[in-house]
Amino acid sequence: MPNETDSTFSDDSSATAPQATVTTDTATLEDFIELHRGESLLTKEATEFASGLQANRVVIGGRSDSGKTTLIASIYERFNHGTFAGYLFAGSDTLIGFERICHHSRLVSNRLEPKTERTARAVSHRFLHLRVCKENKGHTHRDLLLSDVSGEEFQAAINSEEDARALSLIRFADHFVVLSDGARLADVSRRQEERRFVKLLILSLIQIEYLDKSSFVDILFTKDDVIERTGDACKDFIKMIEGEIRDSFEKLLGRLRFFSIAARDEKYKRDIADGVDGVLPSWIEDSPLDKNQPSRKLKMPPITGEFDKYFQRILPQAFE
Numbered sequence: 001m002p003n004e005t006d007s008t009f010s011d012d013s014s015a016t017a018p019q020a021t022v023t024t025d026t027a028t029l030e031d032f033i034e035l036h037r038g039e040s041l042l043t044k045e046a047t048e049f050a051s052g053l054q055a056n057r058v059v060i061g062g063r064s065d066s067g068k069t070t071l072i073a074s075i076y077e078r079f080n081h082g083t084f085a086g087y088l089f090a091g092s093d094t095l096i097g098f099e100r101i102c103h104h105s106r107l108v109s110n111r112l113e114p115k116t117e118r119t120a121r122a123v124s125h126r127f128l129h130l131r132v133c134k135e136n137k138g139h140t141h142r143d144l145l146l147s148d149v150s151g152e153e154f155q156a157a158i159n160s161e162e163d164a165r166a167l168s169l170i171r172f173a174d175h176f177v178v179l180s181d182g183a184r185l186a187d188v189s190r191r192q193e194e195r196r197f198v199k200l201l202i203l204s205l206i207q208i209e210y211l212d213k214s215s216f217v218d219i220l221f222t223k224d225d226v227i228e229r230t231g232d233a234c235k236d237f238i239k240m241i242e243g244e245i246r247d248s249f250e251k252l253l254g255r256l257r258f259f260s261i262a263a264r265d266e267k268y269k270r271d272i273a274d275g276v277d278g279v280l281p282s283w284i285e286d287s288p289l290d291k292n293q294p295s296r297k298l299k300m301p302p303i304t305g306e307f308d309k310y311f312q313r314i315l316p317q318a319f320e
């Protein structure tokens, strides 16, 4: 388990330790803007972030239950315990958002098993913001925006071009991440459907040119704890999918990589966010986009919640 006593980031008075427990559903945009102003965020840093030039944007796709929200919650929770993947937590403008998604994952209300709340389709296109700094590298920070989009939107996208086009946030992502559900891959009655889904999702997005030779794409096989318990036949199946996806798409994309993660081992044998440290640094550091060029613009989505308002407010230049 992570070292509970490691509080390296809390020595830095400029950092915002992710300890605030704010779970009210009635919080407004102003509430969390205030929250972020209440911390020692320098104006210069805030301005740089608001310019949108410094934040890498990671869009996380995958069908419902593949583990998207749990992955985001697990990253935040690891930073709760100190250094993760060589980085320290240095603040977030969406602490309420993190607390809300973690609330359902934690052992609260006498739950015996942690469960992540399903992301509602109505609250689409929400982003969570993380500010981190490299361990031993002083105060140079990096900003990361992680999408938490409902799996239903990705499922719809493989069946309809219109629904695929609704995922226009992928056009301006620095990283597009597809989660392939390890629990489905471990189940012989559902694994073929999962294999088809992942391939079709990438294909659909290539066909409408949301993914192209400039795109960085990562495939994450989730719930590796389940895969591990299922045995070698399942691992062989995953290797086969990996080979197929490479053969079909590698030449059409800027970068294609594969990882296995266990964001939340239900038997608690692995650390939270196990394996995520292998991919997180590249989300923070790498980008296929020339950040000095005007970025690809998004269609203004319908405003369905505070996350949409937040995103449009901090990155107005990202929208058409």
Ligand SMILES: Nc1nc2c(ncn2[C@@H]2O[C@H](COP(=O)(O)OP(=O)(O)OP(=O)(O)O)[C@@H](O)[C@H]2O)c(=O)[nH]1
Residues within 6 Å of the ligand: 062, 063, 064, 065, 066, 067, 068, 069, 070, 071, 114, 115, 116, 117, 118, 119, 120, 149, 150, 151, 152, 222, 223, 224, 225, 226, 261, 262, 263, 264, 265, 266, 267
């Ligand atoms: N065993 C195991 N279960 C996991 C892991 N990660 C996520 N889960 C479980 O998988 C279920 C679905 O996870 P979510 O994060 O809600 O999935 P999602 O992709 O956000 O789903 P939607 O919001 O419906 O799109 C939850 O019950 C999680 O507890 C893991 O690493 N191991």
Ligand SMILES: [Mg+2]
Residues within 6 Å of the ligand: 068, 069, 070, 117, 118, 119, 148, 149, 150, 151
């Ligand atoms: Mg979700």
